[in-house]
Amino acid sequence: MTATLTTTAPAVGEPAPGTPEALLLLATAGVLPAGTGSDDPRFSLESITTCVSRLLEVKQQQDLLANEQKALNEQLRLAHLRGDLLTLLPAGKDGNGYQITPDLVLNRRPGRKQWSYSIDCKEIECQLKARQSYEQQSGVASYSVGAAFWELRAGKG
Numbered sequence: 032m033t034a035t036l037t038t039t040a041p042a043v044g045e046p047a048p049g050t051p052e053a054l055l056l057l058a059t060a061g062v063l064p065a066g067t068g069s070d071d072p073r074f075s076l077e078s079i080t081t082c083v084s085r086l087l088e089v090k091q092q093q094d095l096l097a098n099e100q101k102a103l104n105e106q107l108r109l110a111h112l113r114g115d116l117l118t119l120l121p122a123g124k125d126g127n128g129y130q131i132t133p134d135l136v137l138n139r140r141p142g143r144k145q146w147s148y149s150i151d152c153k154e155i156e157c158q159l160k161a162r163q164s165y166e167q168q169s170g171v172a173s174y175s176v177g178a179a180f181w182e183l184r185a186g187k188g
Contacts, residue, residue: 044178083183086181086183087183111139116129116137123137123138124136
């Protein structure tokens with residue numbers, strides 16, 4: 032008599048360095064693995080340090096741009112509430128929004144619906160979350176791992 036062992040599929044994610052899967056990805060990208068005797072300047076210590084430093088700069092610029100975008104949106108909102116957009120800008124070609132340039136129209140869209148649910152619905156949601164947690168802990172639920180990503184944190188101090 033033989034027994035069949037059933038296991039869930041392993042989590043899928045980025046392969047570990049040096050594994051056959053990683054070597055296949057490198058080959059597909061046209062990159063030789065480390066230790067092949069040919070130095071690739073793209074992967075020198077200086078290049079990697081520069082890459083990480085530039086990544087930090089880009090992240091900081093994104094944060095600055097997000098803050099600037101928020102301030103600009105608020106300025107337009109206030110101009111809209113004051114009525115300045117109506118008096119200073121012509122209507123868009125189709126009568127909607129405001130014509131800024133011949134190729135640029137500024138439209139104000141209504142906000143998205145945000146739902147509030149009854150206590151009964153919230154109780155069902157709590158039950159669902161409890162059931163999901165149970166299935167995770169008991170191994171009934173399966174999971175997959177998303178694509179790997181880099182997290183960059185500036186040092187404290």
